Amino acid sequence: MEMRDFDSPAKNTWCPGCNNFGILAAVKQVLAELVNSGEARPEEIVILSGVGCHGKISDYIRVNSFYCLHGRTVPPAMGIKVANQRLKIIAFSGDGDAYAEGISHVVHAARRNLNMTLVVHDNEVFALTTSQVTPTTKRGFRTKSAPKGSFEAPLNPLHLMLSCGATFVARGFSGDPRHLRSILMEAVRHRGFSFIDVIQECVTFNPIKEKYLPKIYDLNKEGHDVTNFSAAWERASEVERIPIGIFYRVERETYEKQLLGERILAEEKPIPSIKKALQEFI
Amino acid sequence: MPIDPDFRAKRKKVGTHSGHDVWGPVNPPKELGIHGTSVAVDWDICNGDAICSEVCPVNVFDMVEVQGHPTSNRKSDPARESDCIKCLACETNCPTKAIRIEK
C-alpha cells in the first residue's frame, strides 16, 4: 500500500501551512509501512482523535476511526483494545485535549501500560477555539483571553508520562517530519503504552517553528540510554536546548495481557448489529 | 537562492511536461527551468531531497531522473499539481526553497 491508499474524501480545512499536515503525512507513511510489512491489515488499525484542530485527522485518514469527546481518546481506546487486543490503536490528542480536559485518562492509560499509541499535537494553545492558554502554554504568551500574558508555570508532559509509568516516552517536532515518522514507527511497534508529545507549530495562533528550530537536537544521536529512567528525566528537564527523540523505552506486561491473556473477546460472542446496539440508547 | 516568487511575470512558458507547464530558460542538461505553475519547482535549485514528496498529503510529486545537472540527478516533478490542497508542507520543508505554491 502507499500513502495515497489512506486518503479520505473529506475536504481538509486546516489553515494553509498548518504543521498538522506534516503529522498527517507521517502517519499515512507509517500506516502504509505497517500494512506492507505484514504487521497489521488495514482493517486491524483503529485511530481515535479528540476535539480540536488535531481531531480532524481522523476524518483525513481512511481507516476505522472514532471521533471522541474532548479529552476522551483514551476511554474508547481502552474499550476497543479490551474487546479485540489484536487491533493496533493510535490516538491523536491536542495539548488542551490530553493535558487539560482529559489528563486523568492519560495518567491511567500510562500507569496501566495499555498497549496503544498516544500522539499529542502540542501547539501550546487551544487552537480550534481561536487561542486560549493550555497547560503547556509558555509563560508570557499573550492571547485575547490572557491579554497580559500567561503567568502559569507550564506542565512538562514528558515528566508527567515518566512519573506515571509510561513504557515509551518520546518527543517529536512537526518541523522535522522524517524524524517524526521514524519515532512514530517505533512507538506503534512498541508493546505497551507509547507516548509522543509532538511540538506542533500552529501557524495562525502560535508560530513557534523559527524560534524552536535552532534549539532542537536529536538526543538519540548523542548516545542516550533509553532504559535509564534518571537520564530520561534529566534530558526531559532541558530547556536551553530542546531534545527530540525517544527518551525512555522499557518492556512491562500490558494491561490487556494481564486482564485477558490471549482471549479475544470480540470473537467469543457474535457481533450484534450496530442498529440493534444503538437502539438501546435511542 | 530560493525560487523567484515572481517567475510567472519574469519568465516565459517554453513547453509542457507530464501535463504541467515548464518555464524557461531551458538548456539541458545544465539548465532545466521551473516545472509547474500553481505548484512550481525550480529544477535548477532542487537537490533531489524528496522531502516534498514525503510530506505532501495528496501525492502531488513524482521524483524523476535527470542526467548531467550540476545540482542533482533527480528532481521533484509536480505531476498532479491540480490535486494540491495548498497546505504548504512542501514549501516549508524544502531544504533549498525550490518550491512556490500559488496562494
Ligand SMILES: Cc1ncc(C[n+]2csc(CCOP(=O)(O)OP(=O)(O)O)c2C)c(N)n1
Ligand atoms: C467537553 C468539551 N469542552 C470544551 C469544548 C470546547 N473546545 C473545543 S476544541 C477545544 C480546545 C482544543 O484544543 P487542543 O486540544 O489543544 O486542540 P487544537 O485545536 O489545539 O488542535 C475546546 C476547549 C468541547 N468541544 N467539549
Ligand code: SF4
Ligand atoms: S488554527 Fe492552528 S492548529 Fe488549527 S488548523 Fe490553523 S494552523 Fe492548524
Ligand code: SF4
Ligand atoms: S502545498 Fe501541500 S498539497 Fe500542495 S503540493 Fe505542496 S505538499 Fe502537496
Ligand SMILES: [Mg+2]
Ligand atoms: Mg492545542
